Amino acid sequence: xxxxxxxxxxxxxxxxxxxxxxxxxxxxxxxxxxxxxxxxxxxxxxxxxxxxxxxxxxxxxxxxxxxxxxxxxxxxxxxxxxxxxxxxxxxxxxxxxxxxxxxxxxxxxxxxxxxxxxxxxxxxxxxxxxxxxxxxxxxxxxxxxxxxxxxxxxxxxxxxxxxxxxxxxxxxxxxxxxxxxxxxxxxxxxxxxxxxxxxxxxxxxxxxxxxxxxxxxxxxxxxxxxx
Amino acid sequence: xxxxxxxxxxxxxxxxxxxxxxxxxxxxxxxxxxxxxxxxxxxxxxxxxxxxxxxxxxxxxxxxxxxxxxxxxxxxxxxxxxxxxxxxxxxxxxxxxxxxxxxxxxxxxxxxxxxxxxxxxxxxxxxxxxxxxxxxxxxxxxxxxxxxxxxxxxxxxxxxxxxxxxxxxxxxxxxxxxxxxxxxxxxxxxxxxxxxxxxxxxxx
Amino acid sequence: xxxxxxxxxxxxxxxxxxxxxxxxxxxxxxxxxxxxxxxxxxxxxxxxxxxxxxxxxxxxxxxxxxxxxxxxxxxxxxxxxxxxxxxxxxxxxxxxxxxxxxxxxxxxxxxxxxxxxxxxxxxxxxxxxxxxxxxxxxxxxxxxxxxxxxxxxxxxxxxxxxxxxxxxxxxxxxxxxxxxxxxxxxxxxxxxxxxxxxxxxxxxxxxxxxxxxxxxxxxxxxxxx
Numbered sequence: 001x002x003x004x005x006x007x008x009x010x011x012x013x014x015x016x017x018x019x020x021x022x023x024x025x026x027x028x029x030x031x032x033x034x035x036x037x038x039x040x041x042x043x044x045x046x047x048x049x050x051x052x053x054x055x056x057x058x059x060x061x062x063x064x065x066x067x068x069x070x071x072x073x074x075x076x077x078x079x080x081x082x083x084x085x086x087x088x089x090x091x092x093x094x095x096x097x098x099x100x101x102x103x104x105x106x107x108x109x110x111x112x113x114x115x116x117x118x119x120x121x122x123x124x125x126x127x128x129x130x131x132x133x134x135x136x137x138x139x140x141x142x143x144x145x146x147x148x149x150x151x152x153x154x155x156x157x158x159x160x161x162x163x164x165x166x167x168x169x170x171x172x173x174x175x176x177x178x179x180x181x182x183x184x185x186x187x188x189x190x191x192x193x194x195x196x197x198x199x200x201x202x203x204x205x206x207x208x209x210x211x212x213x214x215x216x217x218x219x220x221x222x223x224x225x226x227x
Numbered sequence: 228x229x230x231x232x233x234x235x236x237x238x239x240x241x242x243x244x245x246x247x248x249x250x251x252x253x254x255x256x257x258x259x260x261x262x263x264x265x266x267x268x269x270x271x272x273x274x275x276x277x278x279x280x281x282x283x284x285x286x287x288x289x290x291x292x293x294x295x296x297x298x299x300x301x302x303x304x305x306x307x308x309x310x311x312x313x314x315x316x317x318x319x320x321x322x323x324x325x326x327x328x329x330x331x332x333x334x335x336x337x338x339x340x341x342x343x344x345x346x347x348x349x350x351x352x353x354x355x356x357x358x359x360x361x362x363x364x365x366x367x368x369x370x371x372x373x374x375x376x377x378x379x380x381x382x383x384x385x386x387x388x389x390x391x392x393x394x395x396x397x398x399x400x401x402x403x404x405x406x407x408x409x410x411x412x413x414x415x416x417x418x419x420x421x422x423x424x425x426x427x428x429x430x431x
Numbered sequence: 432x433x434x435x436x437x438x439x440x441x442x443x444x445x446x447x448x449x450x451x452x453x454x455x456x457x458x459x460x461x462x463x464x465x466x467x468x469x470x471x472x473x474x475x476x477x478x479x480x481x482x483x484x485x486x487x488x489x490x491x492x493x494x495x496x497x498x499x500x501x502x503x504x505x506x507x508x509x510x511x512x513x514x515x516x517x518x519x520x521x522x523x524x525x526x527x528x529x530x531x532x533x534x535x536x537x538x539x540x541x542x543x544x545x546x547x548x549x550x551x552x553x554x555x556x557x558x559x560x561x562x563x564x565x566x567x568x569x570x571x572x573x574x575x576x577x578x579x580x581x582x583x584x585x586x587x588x589x590x591x592x593x594x595x596x597x598x599x600x601x602x603x604x605x606x607x608x609x610x611x612x613x614x615x616x617x618x619x620x621x622x623x624x625x626x627x628x629x630x631x632x633x634x635x636x637x638x639x640x641x642x643x644x645x646x647x648x649x650x651x652x653x654x655x656x
Contacts, residue, residue: 175584
């Protein structure tokens with residue numbers, strides 16, 4: 001009998017989650033459509049002056065991305081919890097953190113990546129310059145994985161609780177504030193002509209930190225929640 | 228192999244059992260008995276390391292399972308109340324993933340052989356959604372055939388199974404014990420394995 | 432212990448309030464309104480400090496699996512949240528006459544607000560888990576994550592603020608009058624004692640509630656009757 005390697009496990013779980021997401025496409029699309037609708041509502045709420053919209057755009061897109069990622073967090077572990085797969089995952093003869101990392105990556109590919117791909121179109125709606133859109137994409141690419149990672153901790157802590165959805169937002173949103181600040185700040189820096197790279201490198205630093213700590217913390221939170 | 232000493236477990240504030248001692252060696256079969264709510268499932272979950280015991284130790288090959296961690300998990304397989312199979316996937320995919328999570332790499336031939344053994348010939352690529360409860364349980368049980376874990380921890384393995392499947396389970400357990408395996412299970416149905424004396428542990 | 436702390440807290444409150452309202456002179460720049468400071472500053476400082484203490488207790492509870500420290504952590508949370516709220520509220524009251532606005536997106540204010548959210552998250556998580564042990568452990572983890580995040584949040588907010596060049600109003604670092612200092616210290620001590628007293632009181636009731644099935648609690652009940 002062959003033993004499954006660490007990378008094998010990683011790719012197995014990612015592929016599994018992607019297949020599951022593809023068979024439940026509606027869930028993925030809901031998140032994306034929510035994101036588009038929230039962003040599109042802003043001009044209706046504040047008026048169509050292009051100058052103001054251009055200034056607001058990065059912030060609006062980031063806040064919408066933050067809310068959209070909250071929407072999909074509940075699904076990260078709850079389905080596996082309900083049908084018992086999570087129990088089996090805890091018994092993996094390899095580190096649970098790796099498995100959690102795989103689930104986070106899959107979650108990001110399903111819920112974060114579509115937002116990043118959609119963002120340029122929305123940027124055009126807000127009349128952003130090409131350069132600003134470019135920076136926005138890079139910032140979103142760096143920032144949305146952090147949202148998935150921090151969100152995973154929240155999802156693991158609130159596993160199986162009633163009203164988990166609202167609770168997870170209450171826990172996770174305050175922790176995501178730095179990402180929001182630097183993410184939106186990067187695109188705004190283009191508009192105001194200040195340094196972009198400092199924002200992006202800070203985002204990168206946050207990403208690295210989250211990558212190191214969150215899978216481990218999430219694994220710990222899952223063990224607590226499964227008890 | 229597996230030794231439990233002075234184990235005590237609680238659920239919330241409620242103490243389920245305490246001072247539990249037993250040991251299990253190769254080729255032995257242990258049935259955990261007790262009324263509803265006496266802590267059977269909690270005991271099995273504690274053995275899996277999901278729950279922290281209030282007191283006592285669980286040792287595998289002389290070492291605490293908390294310290295062993297991965298090494299212990301590589302040698303055991305747990306089947307809970309829940310089948311751990313996904314409605315969206317077919318039996319084949321489910322098993323491949325299930326075996327992967329248990330840490331073993333299997334090819335489709337092995338999986339199909341296991342499913343046939345469990346009497347699911349022709350259902351391999353059907354979505355699990357259309358299978359009956361009993362058939363789903365069979366899919367879950369097929370996982371036991373794919374990984375050669377020496378310790379099986381089975382929580383109510385016979386629920387939803389028909390007479391034929393129960394007999395099949397008895398055969399499977401018998402084979403596993405002959406190969407120096409160990410089985411701990413709970414059930415409310417009679418389960419007799421030919422040629423093996425079932426040890427019983429009663430929780431009250 | 433509790434009555435002792437509570438009484439001394441009350442005495443200090445009275446003394447502190449007396450000094451702050453009658454002894455301390457009126458500020459040249461800010462007039463009488465500055466007196467809010469005597470409540471505002473101790474509340475803010477303690478709200479931050481309590482979070483650290485809470486996270487410390489939570490960490491102890493998580494690592495060594497001691498029940499008492501987890502109970503202490505959950506007893507401290509409401510007090511911390513109250514103080515954070517009080518600090519925001521008095522800050523707003525102070526800000527209105529000074530800055531002409533109830534709220535400015537100043538780095539300190541924003542971080543204090545986020546601190547309040549962290550407290551509320553902790554309390555909400557603890558309240559929504561039925562199993563006390565899981566509640567303790569899960570919220571302990573949250574408190575620790577929060578305490579790691581607090582510096583990051585603080586610096587990012589500060590940086591965001593300077594970038595925006597918004598209404599950053601600095602507290603004037605002028606030398607304080609001696610009576611003002613005395614008032615401040617007395618109030619600080621008072622709030623401190625109050626926090627200890629209330630937390631001890633709360634932890635006592637938490638212990639009684641959690642251990643209500645054990646022998647010594649029922650014996651205690653007998654005696655009380």
